[in-house]
Amino acid sequence: MTTLSLHALRKTYPGAGQAAVHDIDLTVESGSLTALLGPSGCGKTTTMKLIAGLVAPDAGEVRLDGTPITHLPPERRGVTMVFQNPLLFPHLTITQNIGFGLRMRGFAPARIADSVAEMLSRVRLDGLGDRRPAALSGGQQQRAALARALVLQPKVLLLDEPLSNLDPSLRDEMRQLIRSLQQETGITTIVVTHDQAEAVALSDRIALLLDGRLAQQGPPEDLYRNPATLAVARFFGGVNFLPGRSRGGVFQSALGALTLPPGTAEGEGVLTLRPEALRLGPGPNGRFARVEAVTFLGTQTRVNLTVEGCALQALTSPDLAAALVPGTSLTVSLPPEALWLLPPD
Structure with missing residues (x-):
């Protein structure tokens, strides 16, 4: 070889x-x-x-x-x-x-x-x-x-x-x-x-x-x-990006203070969360959200959301999204372990 x-x-x-x-x-x-x-x-x-x-x-x-x-x-x-x-x-x-x-x-x-x-x-x-x-x-x-x-x-x-x-x-x-x-x-x-x-x-x-x-x-x-x-994130389907600043394990952005995974670097950056990692329902870093659009994709459903004035996107199972319609309000969570800090452009 x-x-x-x-x-x-x-x-x-x-x-x-x-x-x-x-x-x-x-x-x-x-x-x-x-x-x-x-x-x-x-x-x-x-x-x-x-x-x-x-x-x-x-x-x-x-x-x-x-x-x-x-x-x-x-x-x-x-x-x-x-x-x-x-x-x-x-x-x-x-x-x-x-x-x-x-x-x-x-x-x-x-x-x-x-x-x-x-x-x-x-x-x-x-x-x-x-x-x-x-x-x-x-x-x-x-x-x-x-x-x-x-x-x-x-x-x-x-x-x-x-x-x-x-x-x-x-x-x-x-x-x-x-x-x-x-x-x-x-x-x-x-x-x-x-x-x-x-x-x-x-x-x-x-x-x-x-x-x-x-x-x-x-x-x-x-x-x-x-x-x-x-x-790289965009090429791999990244769509959720939040500019802000990391300090002391917390990220300050338009969504307020978000708990970060241990070891995250400090300073200015862009926080990203893959759409399939965004959870519909209560949990860590929970926020209220409004459903803007629901699109059935076959094995997954795409849910477009507005969270604290920010546009975010979730990918979830069709069963979990079956009751969602535009205008619905719900709680979503951004699990700390799924958050990843990128350097700004």
């Missing part, structure tokens, strides 16, 4: 007003899966191409187990990239597609056949090896592309938006397959995605890129519950 590390990696395309990737430092631990997350145009795919050797950096290094590989051509890096579109050879069968890289490396036909048969089984394409790509569904083609990459046993596997062209049911199935295969093989893997839920479900760690910079990295729970900045 292999540790991948990026050091001060930078890339600006000719004619661009700003860097596509700006001084990125990132370590992907051996055998782990990291989601490279961010909105369109933030530098995710450029970062992947820099790792794969498809684009040369202006500065910085890519290292595998501490050894620089930035000077090596793509075919000598031990890095394999699967693109958003499967890019299978249309004139070859699925078996021939999966075994193509092994044939180029001069492996014996018997070994290729055994390796391809094993991969067909792993990606659940048994019995479909004799078909050509056009005869497969989009999800099956993506599995074949994944098998073609895995059969080479790369040191690092890069997956660029592998689920974006699939419908929701296939996306969930493919997500589970990618995770199970990664855990079985132990290949160090990076998955590019713009979908927060997908990144949280798939990865051991998330690296969030915003405007070409690494905004925050860590376990999914950290970015979700403990964002480093307002921009």
Whole structure:
């Protein structure tokens, strides 16, 4: 297994007003899966191409187990990239597609056949090896592309938006397959995605890129519950923000004095509370609220509230929100353990 590390990696395309990737430092631990997350145009795919050797950096290094590989051509890096579109050879069968890289490396036909048969089984394409790509569904083609990459046993596997062209049911199935295969093989893997839920479900760690910079990295729970900045909080669905000042374990804001969790830093800041953590009913940091809107979302209901003149939002179960209508008054609580203080912009 292999540790991948990026050091001060930078890339600006000719004619661009700003860097596509700006001084990125990132370590992907051996055998782990990291989601490279961010909105369109933030530098995710450029970062992947820099790792794969498809684009040369202006500065910085890519290292595998501490050894620089930035000077090596793509075919000598031990890095394999699967693109958003499967890019299978249309004139070859699925078996021939999966075994193509092994044939180029001069492996014996018997070994290729055994390796391809094993991969067909792993990606659940048994019995479909004799078909050509056009005869497969989009999800099956993506599995074949994944098998073609895995059969080479790369040191690092890069997956660029592998689920974006699939419908929701296939996306969930493919997500589970990618995770199970990664855990079985132990290949160090990076998955590019713009979908927060997908990144949280798939990865051991998330690296969030915003405007070409690494905004925050860590376990999914950290970015979700403990964002480093307002921009990170907003990207992960944060909507409740209260400016004010923290002092002596209390936050003074438009809502008055709110008890904070132990260890909260002091000074000016913005308090955030995830909408699913805001409780309908009495409890710590209780306040009177007025219901402004109730929106059924399927598994959850969104409740827009006015609390002491401030707009807040709660996500709760449909059963708990069933009796709520605009104009209803109720008590809400802001649990101290769910409050998180962010630096001001």
